[in-house]
Amino acid sequence: MKLRSVAAAVLLLVAPASALDGQPGMHDPSTVIQADGKFYVYATGNGLPAFVSDDGWTWQRAGSVMQAVPGGRPGPEVIARGGNNSWAPDIVRAGDRYFLYYSAPGAQPKSAIGLLIGKTLDPGSPDYKWEDGGPIVWSDGVEDSNAIDPGVLRDPTNGTLWLTYGSYFGYIRLVELDPKTGKRLHPEVKPANIAINSEASIMIFHDGWYYLLVTHGSCCAGGNSSYNIRMGRSKKVTGPFVDNMGVEMIRGGGKLFAGSSGRHIGPGHFGLIDLGDGVQKFSCHYESDLDRGGASVLDIRPLLWRDGWPVAGDNVTAGTYEIQSARTGTALEMAVEGVPVGGARGRSGRGAAGVPGGRGDSAGAPAVTSIPAQEAAQVSGSWPTGRVGVRMAPYMVQAQQKWTITPAADAGGYPGSPFFKITIAGTDRALAATEDAELVVLPAFTGGPEQLWRIDQLADGTYRVMPKAVPNSRDPLALSAVGSSSPTLSKFRPESDRQRWSIVAP
Amino acid sequence: MKTVHYAWLALLGAAAILTGAVSPGSAGQQPAKSRVRAASRPAPASGADAPDRTGFIQRWLILEPIPVAPQLTDSAVQAVVNKQYFPNQFTALPHDRDTVSVADQSLTWHAVDTSDYNVNLFHFASALNKPTSNVLFWAVTVVVAPRDMPNLRLAIGSNAASVWWLNGEEVIGLYNDRQTVIDDGVSKRVTLKKGPNVIRAAIVNAGGATDFCARFLDADDNAVQGIEVKLDANPYNP
Numbered sequence: 001m002k003l004r005s006v007a008a009a010v011l012l013l014v015a016p017a018s019a020l021d022g023q024p025g026m027h028d029p030s031t032v033i034q035a036d037g038k039f040y041v042y043a044t045g046n047g048l049p050a051f052v053s054d055d056g057w058t059w060q061r062a063g064s065v066m067q068a069v070p071g072g073r074p075g076p077e078v079i080a081r082g083g084n085n086s087w088a089p090d091i092v093r094a095g096d097r098y099f100l101y102y103s104a105p106g107a108q109p110k111s112a113i114g115l116l117i118g119k120t121l122d123p124g125s126p127d128y129k130w131e132d133g134g135p136i137v138w139s140d141g142v143e144d145s146n147a148i149d150p151g152v153l154r155d156p157t158n159g160t161l162w163l164t165y166g167s168y169f170g171y172i173r174l175v176e177l178d179p180k181t182g183k184r185l186h187p188e189v190k191p192a193n194i195a196i197n198s199e200a201s202i203m204i205f206h207d208g209w210y211y212l213l214v215t216h217g218s219c220c221a222g223g224n225s226s227y228n229i230r231m232g233r234s235k236k237v238t239g240p241f242v243d244n245m246g247v248e249m250i251r252g253g254g255k256l257f258a259g260s261s262g263r264h265i266g267p268g269h270f271g272l273i274d275l276g277d278g279v280q281k282f283s284c285h286y287e288s289d290l291d292r293g294g295a296s297v298l299d300i301r302p303l304l305w306r307d308g309w310p311v312a313g314d315n316v317t318a319g320t321y322e323i324q325s326a327r328t329g330t331a332l333e334m335a336v337e338g339v340p341v342g343g344a345r346g347r348s349g350r351g352a353a354g355v356p357g358g359r360g361d362s363a364g365a366p367a368v369t370s371i372p373a374q375e376a377a378q379v380s381g382s383w384p385t386g387r388v389g390v391r392m393a394p395y396m397v398q399a400q401q402k403w404t405i406t407p408a409a410d411a412g413g414y415p416g417s418p419f420f421k422i423t424i425a426g427t428d429r430a431l432a433a434t435e436d437a438e439l440v441v442l443p444a445f446t447g448g449p450e451q452l453w454r455i456d457q458l459a460d461g462t463y464r465v466m467p468k469a470v471p472n473s474r475d476p477l478a479l480s481a482v483g484s485s486s487p488t489l490s491k492f493r494p495e496s497d498r499q500r501w502s503i504v505a506p
Numbered sequence: 507m508k509t510v511h512y513a514w515l516a517l518l519g520a521a522a523i524l525t526g527a528v529s530p531g532s533a534g535q536q537p538a539k540s541r542v543r544a545a546s547r548p549a550p551a552s553g554a555d556a557p558d559r560t561g562f563i564q565r566w567l568i569l570e571p572i573p574v575a576p577q578l579t580d581s582a583v584q585a586v587v588n589k590q591y592f593p594n595q596f597t598a599l600p601h602d603r604d605t606v607s608v609a610d611q612s613l614t615w616h617a618v619d620t621s622d623y624n625v626n627l628f629h630f631a632s633a634l635n636k637p638t639s640n641v642l643f644w645a646v647t648v649v650v651a652p653r654d655m656p657n658l659r660l661a662i663g664s665n666a667a668s669v670w671w672l673n674g675e676e677v678i679g680l681y682n683d684r685q686t687v688i689d690d691g692v693s694k695r696v697t698l699k700k701g702p703n704v705i706r707a708a709i710v711n712a713g714g715a716t717d718f719c720a721r722f723l724d725a726d727d728n729a730v731q732g733i734e735v736k737l738d739a740n741p742y743n744p
Contacts, residue, residue, distance in 0.1 A: 337580040337681075393682075438694050482727060483661055483692030485680060490727075498727070 057413025082112025110141030144170025151202025230254025561729025
């Protein structure tokens with residue numbers, strides 16, 4: 001146990017988990033939306049800062065939304081109901097248009113949420129402009145509501161559109177929107193109160209349940225922010241939303257979804273990213289990223305599901321691991337003849353066979369010598385120097401079964417992570433895809449796309465492992481346990497364990 | 507640890523009688539027929555046999571075991587299976603009751619059917635009063651494809667180590683002491699050419715139970731159907 005703790009500490013020291021690359025500095029991000037092969041996100045700030053990414057890993061600032069709004073600021077009715085600010089937006093696709101909801105607070109809790117309508121998210125497009133859709137909801141500064149922090153749900157069961165909003169000063173509220181106009185469907189109906197004393201609310205739907213995610217705690221104080229994401233669920237979109245202990249969110253309940261951890265303090269403003277094939281991620285911002293001077297930054301992390309509740313997963317970090325098939329429990333290994341750790345020993349742990357107390361003689365006290373971990377340098381003398389095959393075998397902590405996963409510099413990435421190289425620990429021998437969609441270990445990593453790996457955590461906590469590219473193939477393929485001892489690359493099938501892998505610290 | 511359960515041997519003798527398994531060379535017997543384990547299938551014939559509903563090949567020619575050293579590491583098994591034991595070892599297409607000489611021993615090929623997904627080599631050898639431990643078994647079969655069938659995989663399991671060839675090319679090997687698991691070892695993508703295709707296997711057992719299974723998987727990892735097993739189909743002279 002002590003050794004394991006030390007190993008974990010070493011991993012942490014050498015493998016800080018960066019929250020995205022490029023210019024991820026932002027606060028109160030919207031849902032990350034995909035359009036025309038790119039990822040977009042909008043945030044609090046002058047004119048509503050926009051950010052774009054080609055791959056979901058490296059982000060760049062892309063001007064401000066208000067630059068494309070007539071007048072360059074919220075519409076006059078929005079300002080009248082709230083104020084001339086632009087904070088904490090959310091965005092949803094509506095047919096061939098986008099509805100962008102944003103916070104326009106005045107002297108809080110006098111606030112409004114405005115609507116902007118656009119045809120494209122690409123600032124380079126001649127069609128790029130945002131039209132004022134007016135105020136959607138507001139708070140008068142007296143009532144128990146602060147109409148900021150919009151969150152939009154399109155109900156996948158019936159296509160209806162819903163808006164939750166609010167920030168302390170009372171309740172989180174819910175109104176139904178018109179999917180055609182983006183405005184309130186029943187403005188005469190009083191907004192429903194569904195939670196209290198929180199902000200950054202948004203709903204998601206999963207397996208018959210509506211989940212309301214909100215942010216508790218304090219923001220905007222850097223590393224002294226206690227922001228954390230909490231949740232409840234309901235069978236009806238209108239609630240009541242109840243946490244895992246049976247406490248209604250309208251009475252302050254909320255099961256923890258994500259709190260501070262590692263180098264990141266104060267997660268808030270949940271957003272769902274559904275990448276298809278059962279791969280879901282979520283976006284949030286941290287109030288303070290200790291690896292970026294304590295700045296507030298965007299992050300994208302895996303979204304897992306356990307016992308009917310979403311769970312915040314963690315992106316893979318650099319380290320040395322066993323890569324274990326969920327299908328068979330066998331471990332990926334370079335196909336070389338293994339050597340028992342510590343050499344051949346009997347159950348007494350002592351010496352060779354045929355001598356008293358030696359191999360095969362279990363009598364007496366066991367040996368007390370600690371056998372060190374097997375390093376590649378100890379056993380690699382007999383390994384072929386060229387390309388070596390890849391197979392699976394029972395994990396026996398041997399050198400050819402331990403893989404070092406390392407972010408590849410300047411190689412791009414995918415939502416939440418950079419591409420990785422995967423090498424035999426202690427060597428530069430690199431896992432690669434072959435032209436016939438099989439696997440090989442190359443003598444050295446040279447940076448080719450067939451040697452770069454995407455590792456997405458799946459809903460059950462296992463991982464999908466995919467090469468950035470397979471030579472001569474345009475299809476995305478995933479590492480697959482086609483047999484107990486035989487890996488290959490094949491199309492990812494979410495329903496199968498073939499392409500699910502556990503990445504386990506050795 | 508693998509252990510031969512000697513109680514089985516007595517049962518096996520009874521089973522051999524009950525199932526009609528016969529030792530080769532017995533005077534007055536019907537022509538060559540050996541059955542593996544179960545009697546629910548007819549003896550191997552010259553006709554075609556379809557794989558079972560899960561695609562497993564159930565008709566094989568098996569050579570009586572060759573004594574070898576009980577080592578199952580990659581290099582030891584490769585050395586054992588690549589040693590020359592009899593002429594045309596990697597190309598011969600034997601017939602039932604053919605014999606070969608190995609180290610002054612005359613060993614016989616037996617056509618066998620199994621009613622299970624696997625072929626039980628322990629029963630096969632025991633019924634012939636041959637050793638089951640520290641031995642090498644050679645097995646051959648011929649699969650007839652109705653058309654060229656690309657992007658298939660030969661999927662095998664074996665107890666213990668084994669090496670497999672398809673049409674003369676080594677396509678998969680399993681090493682170390684192991685039990686037979688369906689689809690344990692799976693070849694890279696291969697093509698069954700239209701007509702006869704020869705599968706050849708060498709199974710090395712150190713001690714205890716020994717068996718193997720084999721089938722083809724398609725591009726979606728489903729069992730391949732529509733092929734036939736025909737021991738007398740000669741790929742060299744179709």
